[in-house]
Amino acid sequence: MAAAHLEKLNDRQREAVEHGIGLPDGKIGGPLLIIAGAGSGKTNTLAHRVAHLIVNGADPRRILLMTFSRRAASEMARRVQRICRQVLGDNAAILTDALAWAGTFHGIGARLLRMYAEQIGLSVDFTIHDREDSADLMNLVRHDLGFSAKQSRFPTKGTCIAIYSRVVNSEASIKEILKSSYPWVLEWEGELKQLFAAYVEAKQTQNVLDYDDLLLYWAQMVSEPELAEDVGNRFDHILVDEYQDTNRLQASILMSLAPGGRGLTVVGDDAQSIYSFRAATIRNILDFPKEFSPRPADVITLDRNYRSTQPILAAANGVIELARERYTKNLWTDRASEQRPVLATVKDEIDQAAYIVEQVLANREVGVTLKQQAVLFRTSSHSSALEIELTRRNIPFVKFGGLKFLDAAHVKDMLAVMRFSQNPRDRVAGFRVLKLLPGIGPQTAGKILDTIAADPEPLQSLAEIPPPAKTGDDWPAFVTLVTALRKADAGWPAEIGTVRMWYEPHLDRIHEDADTRKDDLLQLEQIAGGYVSRERFLTELTLDPPDATSDQAGVPLLDEDYLILSTIHSAKGQEWRAVFMLNVVDGCIPSDLGTGSTPELEEERRLLYVGMTRARDNLTLITPQRFFTHGQNAQGDRHVYASRTRFIPATLLQFFETASWPKISAAANEQSSRQVRVDIGARMRSMWK
Numbered sequence: 172m173a174a175a176h177l178e179k180l181n182d183r184q185r186e187a188v189e190h191g192i193g194l195p196d197g198k199i200g201g202p203l204l205i206i207a208g209a210g211s212g213k214t215n216t217l218a219h220r221v222a223h224l225i226v227n228g229a230d231p232r233r234i235l236l237m238t239f240s241r242r243a244a245s246e247m248a249r250r251v252q253r254i255c256r257q258v259l260g261d262n263a264a265i266l267t268d269a270l271a272w273a274g275t276f277h278g279i280g281a282r283l284l285r286m287y288a289e290q291i292g293l294s295v296d297f298t299i300h301d302r303e304d305s306a307d308l309m310n311l312v313r314h315d316l317g318f319s320a321k322q323s324r325f326p327t328k329g330t331c332i333a334i335y336s337r338v339v340n341s342e343a344s345i346k347e348i349l350k351s352s353y354p355w356v357l358e359w360e361g362e363l364k365q366l367f368a369a370y371v372e373a374k375q376t377q378n379v380l381d382y383d384d385l386l387l388y389w390a391q392m393v394s395e396p397e398l399a400e401d402v403g404n405r406f407d408h409i410l411v412d413e414y415q416d417t418n419r420l421q422a423s424i425l426m427s428l429a430p431g432g433r434g435l436t437v438v439g440d441d442a443q444s445i446y447s448f449r450a451a452t453i454r455n456i457l458d459f460p461k462e463f464s465p466r467p468a469d470v471i472t473l474d475r476n477y478r479s480t481q482p483i484l485a486a487a488n489g490v491i492e493l494a495r496e497r498y499t500k501n502l503w504t505d506r507a508s509e510q511r512p513v514l515a516t517v518k519d520e521i522d523q524a525a526y527i528v529e530q531v532l533a534n535r536e537v538g539v540t541l542k543q544q545a546v547l548f549r550t551s552s553h554s555s556a557l558e559i560e561l562t563r564r565n566i567p568f569v570k571f572g573g574l575k576f577l578d579a580a581h582v583k584d585m586l587a588v589m590r591f592s593q594n595p596r597d598r599v600a601g602f603r604v605l606k607l608l609p610g611i612g613p614q615t616a617g618k619i620l621d622t623i624a625a626d627p628e629p630l631q632s633l634a635e636i637p638p639p640a641k642t643g644d645d646w647p648a649f650v651t652l653v654t655a656l657r658k659a660d661a662g663w664p665a666e667i668g669t670v671r672m673w674y675e676p677h678l679d680r681i682h683e684d685a686d687t688r689k690d691d692l693l694q695l696e697q698i699a700g701g702y703v704s705r706e707r708f709l710t711e712l713t714l715d716p717p718d719a720t721s722d723q724a725g726v727p728l729l730d731e732d733y734l735i736l737s738t739i740h741s742a743k744g745q746e747w748r749a750v751f752m753l754n755v756v757d758g759c760i761p762s763d764l765g766t767g768s769t770p771e772l773e774e775e776r777r778l779l780y781v782g783m784t785r786a787r788d789n790l791t792l793i794t795p796q797r798f799f800t801h802g803q804n805a806q807g808d809r810h811v812y813a814s815r816t817r818f819i820p821a822t823l824l825q826f827f828e829t830a831s832w833p834k835i836s837a838a839a840n841e842q843s844s845r846q847v848r849v850d851i852g853a854r855m856r857s858m859w860k
């Protein structure tokens with residue numbers, strides 16, 4: 172008889188949960204790979220495995236659990252606690268600090284690097300750059316080298332940082348990356364090498380790490396056998412979800428931490444690999460069993476889907492069967508249903524939005540709450556017409572994977588102040604902060620930053636600088652603020668209130684809509700309250716910022732009902748009773764940008780598969796007959812006539828119920844939609860400037 176908490180699992184899931192547990196002398200089992208299709212209970216099995224380890228005496232503080240997002244990690248921790256409580260009852264009190272090491276690769280990396288900073292020659296107060304900061308620093312360096320001025324055809328800062336990141340993450344040479352993904356940039360190979368070398372040097376002198384450094388430094392750290400052993404010894408078990416979306420660096424980190432695969436469990440589905448644009452490689456999961464010697468990893472596959480109804484699963488299987496290469500096999504389910512997925516044709520994006528709203532409300536009438544429904548799309552901008560319609564109809568929604576709360580200029584300003592006081596050599600933060608002061612332009616800011624960077628005590632040196640011309644009282648107020656922050660006078664999280672009070676007058680001066688922005692600052696203060704220290708707040712917020720929501724950016728609307736809007740990428744691992752996918756047309760999915768090569772096209776197919784397999788009871792794919800593309804020509808937006816995605820050829824139509832939805836009179840619709848689009852579009856853009 173299985174223990175009560177394992178009763179609900181099927182035999183293979185249970186085998187995975189119990190693998191290597193209860194060996195004689197408390198020995199820890201060897202490597203395990205769980206590879207299986209969507210909705211087969213991989214994540215659920217992983218949560219049970221962690222709980223089962225703890226129930227069997229493993230120390231939760233010595234379990235390293237890595238997931239794809241911070242949200243997924245805390246969800247997993249919650250589930251583990253629930254199962255443990257079920258089994259251990261009140262003893263579960265010992266679990267309050269359980270799973271201290273659950274998080275994303277980047278988050279865990281940041282923590283370990285700070286712990287080991289001294290041993291690896293990092294200064295412990297390093298700050299972390301998000302993608303935008305990294306691009307800004309790349310830009311500063313590029314200017315210093317004179318590349319941008321010399322040649323206007325030199326790649327943009329965004330392209331430079333993308334290439335850099337690809338090279339670093341794939342462990343490939345710059346030439347290989349340029350040849351395969353950026354052939355039009357090949358002529359700049361020499362300059363790019365010079366630029367990247369200078370960029371790396373700039374990061375080091377400024378004591379900053381970018382996203383990629385968190386993995387890179389971590390991998391470097393554990394390539395030293397002694398350090399690898401030291402870090403590896405902190406953990407008895409290492410478990411990784413969504414392994415198909417890891418890159419080479421991540422795999423090599425794991426191999427160094429768990430030599431021979433001791434205590435290592437990875438879980439994934441090759442058919443759901445959708446992050447190759449960030450250098451993730453399907454080879455990691457496919458090669459995993461062979462990585463270990465003398466004994467290869469055990470492999471457990473699961474073939475039963477518990478999530479979706481049979482017709483939804485049949486359609487999703489149909490789509491993925493056309494893929495060129497695939498390891499995981501088709502799934503089966505016993506969830507019978509009469510309802511096939513719907514393939515709905517609508518006239519345009521305006522009708523699409525109206526159609527979705529109507530269906531969402533109809534679902535709610537029959538008891539499917541808004542939260543149990545999601546609208547998924549290939550690219551964040553695809554949902555704008557829908558967002559307008561939802562706002563107009565007063566339907567609350569939360570958008571994942573789109574603009575982030577932290578992208579707002581005023582929020583970045585606040586964080587930059589804190590970052591600057593933590594690490595005054597952080598030039599990007601320094602520029603951002605100094606430019607807030609009236610009278611200080613880029614040149615003066617540059618000089619100030621040069622001066623203080625040359626001093627072993629940068630903040631001391633800041634205090635001694637004669638006040639720059641025209642800064643008046645603002646200068647001493649600024650110096651006092653950063654000095655107090657440095658000394659942590661006010662304490663955490665109270666200090667964030669101090670920063671806000673200092674910042675608000677500047678906000679009033681800079682932005683016309685200062686009042687709305689002030690609400691965000693209050694919210695930032697509220698969010699800060701949830702973190703134990705400034706350092707954890709800055710690190711974790713930078714790595715995995717909260718998503719923008721409909722009426723309260725940043726803070727999830729916990730007790731209200733709201734519809735989920737999400738990019739397919741951000742919907743990974745999740746499920747809803749009803750799922751709508753919009754713009755299921757060629758040009759959107761596959762994206763125009765993803766049709767260049769077979770591997771790219773195959774990744775787009777997997778994206779569609781990931782989206783479809785999020786649905787439990789109802790799935791609706793919508794194809795507008797025409798859609799807007801944004802700003803792709805000199806005139807800005809334009810209409811494009813669309814056809815159904817090539818991933819659903821005529822042979823697959825049998826799996827769908829087709830519907831069309833022409834309702835509103837064409838002329839009237841055209842008129843009103845045009846006006847709304849212009850008004851709101853401009854407003855949305857200006858909000859995030």
Ligand code: ATP
Binds near residue numbers: 745
């Ligand atoms: P994805 O590939 O999308 O990440 P997954 O394989 O991780 O999916 P889960 O999210 O763990 O799948 O599970 C999918 C659904 O199936 C969840 O609702 C889960 O509760 C349910 N489920 C998993 N295993 C069982 C089981 N043995 N009995 C009943 N329900 C199950």
Ligand code: MG
Binds near residue numbers: 213214744
């Ligand atoms: Mg999962």
